[in-house]
Amino acid sequence: MSSNFESSLVFAQKMDFNDSLNPFRKRFHIQDKNTIYLDGNSLGRLPEDTKTMLEELVTNQWGNDLIKSWNKNWYTKSEKLGDKIAQIIGADNGEVVVSDSTSVNLYKLAKAALSYQKGRTEIVSDVFNFPTDLYILQGIISGSNAKHKLKLAEANDEISININDLKRKITKKTALLVLSLVAFKSSFLYNAEEITSLAHQQGALVLWDLSHAAGAVPININTTKADLAVGCTYKYLNGGPGSPAFLYVRKDLQNKLFSPVQGWFGDKNPFEFDLKYKPANGIKKFLTGTPPVISQLAIEPGLNLTLEAGIENIYKKSIKLSEYFIYLYTEVLKPLGFKLGSPLDSALRGSHVSLKHPEAYRICTALIEPKNSEVKVIPDFREPDNIRFGLTPLYTTFTEVYKTIIRIEEIISNKEFEMYSNKRKGVT
Numbered sequence: 001m002s003s004n005f006e007s008s009l010v011f012a013q014k015m016d017f018n019d020s021l022n023p024f025r026k027r028f029h030i031q032d033k034n035t036i037y038l039d040g041n042s043l044g045r046l047p048e049d050t051k052t053m054l055e056e057l058v059t060n061q062w063g064n065d066l067i068k069s070w071n072k073n074w075y076t077k078s079e080k081l082g083d084k085i086a087q088i089i090g091a092d093n094g095e096v097v098v099s100d101s102t103s104v105n106l107y108k109l110a111k112a113a114l115s116y117q118k119g120r121t122e123i124v125s126d127v128f129n130f131p132t133d134l135y136i137l138q139g140i141i142s143g144s145n146a147k148h149k150l151k152l153a154e155a156n157d158e159i160s161i162n163i164n165d166l167k168r169k170i171t172k173k174t175a176l177l178v179l180s181l182v183a184f185k186s187s188f189l190y191n192a193e194e195i196t197s198l199a200h201q202q203g204a205l206v207l208w209d210l211s212h213a214a215g216a217v218p219i220n221i222n223t224t225k226a227d228l229a230v231g232c233t234y235k236y237l238n239g240g241p242g243s244p245a246f247l248y249v250r251k252d253l254q255n256k257l258f259s260p261v262q263g264w265f266g267d268k269n270p271f272e273f274d275l276k277y278k279p280a281n282g283i284k285k286f287l288t289g290t291p292p293v294i295s296q297l298a299i300e301p302g303l304n305l306t307l308e309a310g311i312e313n314i315y316k317k318s319i320k321l322s323e324y325f326i327y328l329y330t331e332v333l334k335p336l337g338f339k340l341g342s343p344l345d346s347a348l349r350g351s352h353v354s355l356k357h358p359e360a361y362r363i364c365t366a367l368i369e370p371k372n373s374e375v376k377v378i379p380d381f382r383e384p385d386n387i388r389f390g391l392t393p394l395y396t397t398f399t400e401v402y403k404t405i406i407r408i409e410e411i412i413s414n415k416e417f418e419m420y421s422n423k424r425k426g427v428t
């Protein structure tokens with residue numbers, strides 16, 4: 001970590017002045033300059049281009065051109081957007097498509113992998129995985145006769161996974177390893193290449209959930225030799241609330257695996273309306289039904305911004321932002337009873353930082369709904385005591401990081417959090 005940081009507004013402003021990605025902030029809709037949005041790891045901001053694009057889409061493509069737009073623009077969009085995401089995650093053209101939600105894509109790919117891995121009876125994941133991933137795997141197990149067992153690697157603590165335990169759990173019985181590359185709570189980041197190779201040595205297939213990594217961390221999926229991946233587009237890729245997800249299947253596996261959800265969009269020729277399903281060649285066979293066109297097209301401007309900025313540049317700034325955040329936490333918040341809930345080592349961390357405090361929920365509410373402050377900060381809360389701060393290099397500034405830390409200090413020193421209820425809202 002850089003020891004040249006300073007805890008001052010002037011220093012933070014200087015960092016912004018020298019930041020080559022700073023001009024990208026203007027490309028997003030930012031209405032209230034006093035709102036510091038640190039939840040782009042949950043829902044990314046709205047790109048300005050998305051607004052104009054959606055207006056054109058609704059008025060011209062839907063309004064004027066109606067059904068003709070399928071052939072003009074819509075029908076091949078799942079693959080075209082997939083090719084753009086492929087560039088961001090280091091895959092080849094034809095290895096990624098946009099479809100469904102992350103949960104549904106995980107179901108399709110995990111089930112396809114388990115059918116392929118005949119004779120192997122175990123699935124391995126970890127205790128940090130996002131619950132939907134585990135629920136999907138539990139559902140596959142309870143709904144099949146295969147009698148697979150799910151084994152979860154243990155954590156060392158609340159921050160990192162015990163890699164030795166993970167190694168022990170991956171054996172010749174393992175059909176599939178399913179892990180989130182970046183853990184949603186602590187931000188723990190796996191070494192994808194090392195873990196994939198470990199699983200391959202035992203003959204297991206590997207499926208990465210890239211939801212908290214895509215658009216924030218360079219993934220180089222081809223270099224890792226990963227078999228399968230899924231991920232969402234509404235976080236660091238700024239695709240919009242509930243925007244469709246993506247899935248990746250390595251080229252050489254595409255003719256070996258088959259989708260368990262045999263919808264007509266995954267058929268070789270949907271408009272032949274044949275009564276018998278024939279899987280399409282390549283990645284297209286993993287499509288299911290008609291995509292939500294408006295949400296799907298809204299993904300593109302965000303992808304274009306990420307490609308224009310360059311994932312390596314985004315990652316460099318992500319590290320700088322989180323190192324500055326952790327530096328300020330150490331200087332200002334650690335003495336006030338906060339604990340770091342994320343790895344200290346940048347190589348082991350994604351693009352959000354979690355802070356722990358026994359009053360995390362009320363502090364988080366005070367940040368979001370200030371009663372006596374002009375500064376509003378929007379992070380999010382994860383049980384039992386984590387405040388997550390998403391640092392999104394395309395629009396988060398160093399000044400915002402500085403102001404956030406000072407605002408938290410204020411909430412603690414004047415006991416402002418005591419004015420708030422501990423009763424959880426529906427979405428935290």
Ligand SMILES: Cc1ncc(COP(=O)(O)O)c(C=O)c1O
Pocket residue numbers: 101102103104130132133180184209211212232245
């Ligand atoms: C790692 C991970 N996987 C999956 C999901 C959610 O998937 P879905 O888009 O199906 O709701 C999330 C949501 O935050 C996530 O963090």
